[in-house]
Amino acid sequence: MRKKYYFFITILTIIVGLIIPFSNNTNFGVAADEKSHYTITTDSTYPPFDFQKEKQKEYVGIDMDLLKEIAKIENFTYSVKPMSFNMAAQTVANGQADGIIAGMAITPEREKIYDVSTPYFKTGVVFAVAKNSKIKSYEDLKGKKVALKTGTAAANYALELQKKYNFDVTYFNDSNIMYNDVIEGNSVACFEDQPVMQYAIQTGLKLKIPDQKLGNAGSYGFFVKKGQNSQLLKKFNRGLKKLQDNGKYDQIVDRYLGSAKNSVTKEKKGNLPHYNIATDVTFPPFEIQAKNGKYTGIDMDILESISKSQGFTYTLKPMSFNSATQTVANGQNDGIISGLTVTDERRKVFDFSNTYFRSGFIWAVNKDAKIKNIKDLKNQTVALKTGTGSADYAKSIQKKYGFKIKYFNDSNTMYNDVVVGNSVACFEDEPVMRYAIKNGINLTIPKQTPANTGEYAFAVQKGKNAALLKAFNIGLKELKKSGKYDQIKAKYLGSKADTNKEVGNTKEDNSVWGLLSSNREMFLSGLGNTMLLTVFAILIASVWGLILGIMGVSENRFVRGIYSTIIYIFRGLPLLVLAFFIYIGLPNLTGVKISTFAAGLLTLVLNEGAYTGAFVKGGFDAVDPGQMEAARALGVPYNQAMRGIIMPQGLKIMIPSFINQFIITLKDTSIISAIGFVELTQTGQLLVARTQKGFAVYGIVALIYLIVITVLTWLSKFIEKRLGF
């Protein structure tokens, strides 16, 4: 579904890209830096940042108001192009628009494609509860059910908390449905981005935020295409600063979020030898966020070992790479370890430690490939990841070696393109590639010298924290001497010499077997829920379908009419709509709460029951009419003849249909995942969100379905035989 979605967005972007150059009243595609009119894209609806007020055409919101004021101060004009968030981002990345302001979080991935302003808004995850709820803190959530929106940062954060606070979770694909679930009392709380939640409450949603503490804090920024529109970025930063200084900024934020301002609790520094170390949020294999939210990776392991051996403590400050460097350069944090390459530019602001890692660009090929030398790439297709340094490097040598290029937006897809043989090689940062290979990507790195090598080092602000730097250097030397350094490297990158079995808890075994065994409980519970739903749905839907079918062959026209109406409605309604209607609509109408299981069961029973009813009636109709005549001629009344003669023969005719319907019911349970019931399919979705191993996870899920269907079919045939048909 995600894939499809992206595919759709891509197509849309292409279409827009084709159309826009022909419209002459826009400034799209102008590369000149010095201009005073800009095209800014934004999300068409992301309250309280960007949205359209009722009946008004104009866009308002924190983003829009800030932009307006900044433009005023900095003396430029702009037109706003609202579109879907993904499109808005892509349009800027393609250079078709100048900038994007859309509640867009600053992330390392994005900083590869965009240049970003100073952060203009702090955000983070909060949880909200019903107005009358007594829940005050995470601790109170223990054993309760919490609503999450699939695939959001807030959901990921909640999952980290889950281990510690032991609450149950239920998933939704839509915020409103999630909020509703809390209001209805099905769940006790939901997790959401703070400003979004705050605004929803501000505008009347019957929830409250018991604790303003921000989880997973991050920032929103204004983005322009990398290397372009630096003037605009400058103007934005300058304007923003002025707004913050003259109090206008606070006014704007207050306008939308009320008096409860975004106060982020200041963290305290210890009085022991303690440092704040900035690092990237995620940069495998150097910084990896593990399942439990803890950071691991080469950098982290080195830092931890050194801090132990050198006797200091530290607080890790994961943030975007750019923020990490900046906060150290201006002294907010004491040091940075973040796969930071030593450059002359950086030497001006930082003091570097001795280098602890050499990195460079390499190319990798399929394990079975005959390609040994870069010259072998001639006329072959090479896979690159858009916006990466390795891609830039590959492009720079393309002419020389005469290969063709194919772009991907995501590493995993790029690797797989090589694995399946569509491309012969891909370019990547050496440690990243080695880490991926170690984690099961079926590629190999032919013998070569890494290009554009860079050296990674730990850094502190220039002229400051000499003691920390010294401690790091001494510690690093000791690590290398003791062999611990090589162990750490081998743990993440593997090596020919490396046969040690030390597997960090950081590494997830992402092979099919590994996925299965390390997530056994998840799969089992998903399968269990699927089976539970299937068995109950089959039993009840069959009984209901029989009743319907009998109504359908009734002598009474009125009863036949009821049959036709029920079949018409429930065979006609899409299962998904029915599920939503029952789970969300019904409690609204009746005031009676209903669990996802009950709602799912009812949905399936009504839908499958209608299909069953139709073929049951069909089965009865298919019995030779002479059978009924013979019985009637003997003086047996219609109903008794139906029961004694027609139904037994009809049932026999419909057995294949029943088995078929059982299988359909099993498969249809997957649709119930939409209302948040964590059955097998939903389990797969959650696992993919975490592991990114779509192919393997859905492969496993598909296999489990097939096995269950085989067992189900076999069981049905067995029962059929036992019943003596």
Next chain:
Amino acid sequence: MNDKVLKIHAENVYKSFGKNEVLKGVSLDVHENEVVVMIGPSGSGKSTFLRAINQLEKIDKGSIIVDNVDVSDPKTNINKVRQRIGMVFQNFNLFNNKNVIDNITYAPLTLKKMTPDEAVEKARRLLVTVGLADREKSPVSQLSGGQKQRLAIARALEMGPDVMLFDEPTSALDPEMVGDVLNVMRNLAKQGMTMIIVTHEMGFARQVADRVVFFDQGVILEDDSPEIIFNQPKNVRAKEFINKIINA
């Protein structure tokens, strides 16, 4: 002309299927112990009339009285009347989900007209008379056509009907099976059963029938003794029809 009890009295019966008028004023009397054979071209309405007698077909006009009960009256409990009219179909219509003896006992047991013992005992006697005593437990699918039709007759007799209706009982049978079925019917006639039989078995009709009626285009064109109908029919169309059959 007959001082015996009137069993069936049909008067001016009309029946249409949509625009197709199939019965156009049929009147017929059948007395106790009488065997009436109905002949006539295909589509002339013989089956429709036979089925109207036990109301498997509802009539549009006229009346049919069986044992002094007006079966065409909607207020009549038709199930009661049907219990006294046995019917044998061209295609047997045996209950496929029941074995031989259960086919026979199904109706009396379902209608609670007999105890299981009574029903089985009577069924066994009937199986002997139709020559199927050894097939009591067989599924009906394992019977030959002739056996099936004899079983169908036994099933119709179980409830002790006053009247038996036969609609081409031998038409679906291989020639060598026809004799056995006709013998069973002959014996029934001998025992004095009142019967209406649609058949083209002319030999059988000559031998057994008290009267032969000739049906054509929804009316009865001739109603006479077999000797007259077969040797010197008054009606031209009857003559043509009989010639065609005899010379076939």
